[in-house]
Amino acid sequence: MTRSFVCALLLLSAVLPVAARDAGGTLDAFHQAAADADLSAYVSLMTDDIVFLGTDGEERWEGEEFRRFARPHFESGKGWEYRPVSRNIAYSADGSVAWFDEMLDHDKLGQCRGSGVLLRDGQHWKVAQYNLSVPVPNELLLDVVEQIQEGQDAEKESPDAEKVSELEQSAAVPTSCRKKRHKTNRPAGC
Known part of the structure; x- marks a missing residue:
C-alpha cells in the first residue's frame, strides 16, 4: 500500500466516528429492538418521518402513523423478529446517506427481504425508509x-x-x- 492511501484511510477513520460509519449496526439494533418489543429503542433508530412499507401492498405508513401501528404490538410484548442473514450497504460520497438491501429469516414467513435508506444524524444513523418484502420464486x-x-x-x-x-x-x-x-x-x- 502506498503511504498516501494509508494516510487517507486514517483520515477517513478520524473524520467519521465508528457510530457514523456503522449503518449495519443501526440496522442490527433496529431488528433487535423490534424482536425485544422495545418501542423506545425502536423509535430512536428511525427518522421522525420514516416511511415503512410492509409485506402487504396496502401497508405504507409514515412517521407517527407507523409508530401508532407498532405501539400496541410492542406494548403487548409482541414485536417482530427478522434475523439478518446477509446485507449489502452502500454510502453516498459525503457519508450522509446509506442505502441497503438485506436477506432476513422469519419463523413464519421464511426468507424475507428488507431494503431502504438510512440518514446520518450527527454521529448516528437513522432509518428513513424500510421496505419489507417476501421474495417469490419466479416459478x-x-x-x-x-x-x-x-x-x-x-x-x-x-x-x-x-x-x-x-x-x-x-x-x-x-x-x-x-x-x-x-x-x-x-x-x-x-
Whole structure:
C-alpha cells in the first residue's frame, strides 16, 4: 500500500466516528429492538418521518402513523423478529446517506427481504425508509398473482368492500384511518 492511501484511510477513520460509519449496526439494533418489543429503542433508530412499507401492498405508513401501528404490538410484548442473514450497504460520497438491501429469516414467513435508506444524524444513523418484502420464486409468481387477483375480485363483490370503498372516497375520512390490511386484520392507525 502506498503511504498516501494509508494516510487517507486514517483520515477517513478520524473524520467519521465508528457510530457514523456503522449503518449495519443501526440496522442490527433496529431488528433487535423490534424482536425485544422495545418501542423506545425502536423509535430512536428511525427518522421522525420514516416511511415503512410492509409485506402487504396496502401497508405504507409514515412517521407517527407507523409508530401508532407498532405501539400496541410492542406494548403487548409482541414485536417482530427478522434475523439478518446477509446485507449489502452502500454510502453516498459525503457519508450522509446509506442505502441497503438485506436477506432476513422469519419463523413464519421464511426468507424475507428488507431494503431502504438510512440518514446520518450527527454521529448516528437513522432509518428513513424500510421496505419489507417476501421474495417469490419466479416459478411460483404466476400462481401467486392469480391468487391475489382472485382475492381482489372477491373483495369487489363483497358488500363490506363496497362500504369501505365508499368511505375511502369520502374526503371526511383521514388517509390514516382508511382500511388497511395486515396480518392482524385490524385497521392501522385508527
